[in-house]
Amino acid sequence: MQKVAIFVDVQNVYYTTRGTFRRHFDYNRFWARATAGRDVVKAFAYATDRGDQKQREFQNILRAIGFEVRLKPFIQRADGSAKGDWDVGITIDALEYGEQADVVVLVSGDGDFDLLANKLRVGRGKRVEVYGVAKLTASSLIHAASEYFPIDGDLLLG
Numbered sequence: 001m002q003k004v005a006i007f008v009d010v011q012n013v014y015y016t017t018r019g020t021f022r023r024h025f026d027y028n029r030f031w032a033r034a035t036a037g038r039d040v041v042k043a044f045a046y047a048t049d050r051g052d053q054k055q056r057e058f059q060n061i062l063r064a065i066g067f068e069v070r071l072k073p074f075i076q077r078a079d080g081s082a083k084g085d086w087d088v089g090i091t092i093d094a095l096e097y098g099e100q101a102d103v104v105v106l107v108s109g110d111g112d113f114d115l116l117a118n119k120l121r122v123g124r125g126k127r128v129e130v131y132g133v134a135k136l137t138a139s140s141l142i143h144a145a146s147e148y149f150p151i152d153g154d155l156l157l158g
Contacts, residue, residue: 001037001038001039002037002038002102002103003038003039003040003100003103004035004039004041004104005040005041005043005094005101005103005104006034006035006042006043006044006105006107007090007093007104007106008043008046008067008107008108009046009106009107009108010045010062011047011048011085011086012107012108013025013107013132013151016136017133017156019136021133021152021156023156023157023158024158025107025151025155025157026157027061027062027065027067028065029155030107030155031066034129034131038103041101042068042097042100042101043066043067043068044067044068044069044070045067045068046070046089046090047069047071048071048072048073048074049071049072049073050074070093072089087110087112087113090113091113091116094106095119098124098126101126102127103127103128103129104120104127104128105128105129105130105131106128106129106130106131106145107130107131107132108130108131108141109136109138110138110141111138111140111141113144114138114140114143117130117144117145121144121146126146127146128144128146128147129146129147129148130149131148131150131151131155132148133150133151133152134151134152137150
């Protein structure tokens with residue numbers, strides 16, 4: 001049985017699916033697809049934490065599915081901009097836990113992850129599957145993956 005490690009950039013998925021489809025990502029359906037016939041080594045969902053009740057409920061749903069939720073505080077800067085990305089954390093965890101897996105699944109369209117995908121695929125011999133909203137996923141990330149799965153249709157709620 002293949003071993004799989006899953007890394008979900010929650011903010012990226014939220015904003016790209018909402019912006020493109022005005023719908024939400026179906027984490028349950030994704031989980032069923034990404035883990036079918038596979039042994040899950042680790043599964044992380046990376047999010048920012050604003051501390052509100054609706055977010056806590058969503059995080060509990062992710063935990064119930066099987067994700068370990070990693071939170072970073074949401075930081076609102078004085079100029080109105082915000083900070084809270086997980087790029088470095090996702091990369092470190094993927095390099096560490098990817099060693100224990102045959103397949104690394106990355107859910108993000110962020111082109112910053114193309115180097116990570118390439119390192120895992122070429123440098124470490126891992127199968128790298130990337131899920132992202134097609135028109136908002138960096139072509140460099142798509143090309144660095146072993147296989148790319150567009151988020152659309154049945155991977156969306158509603």
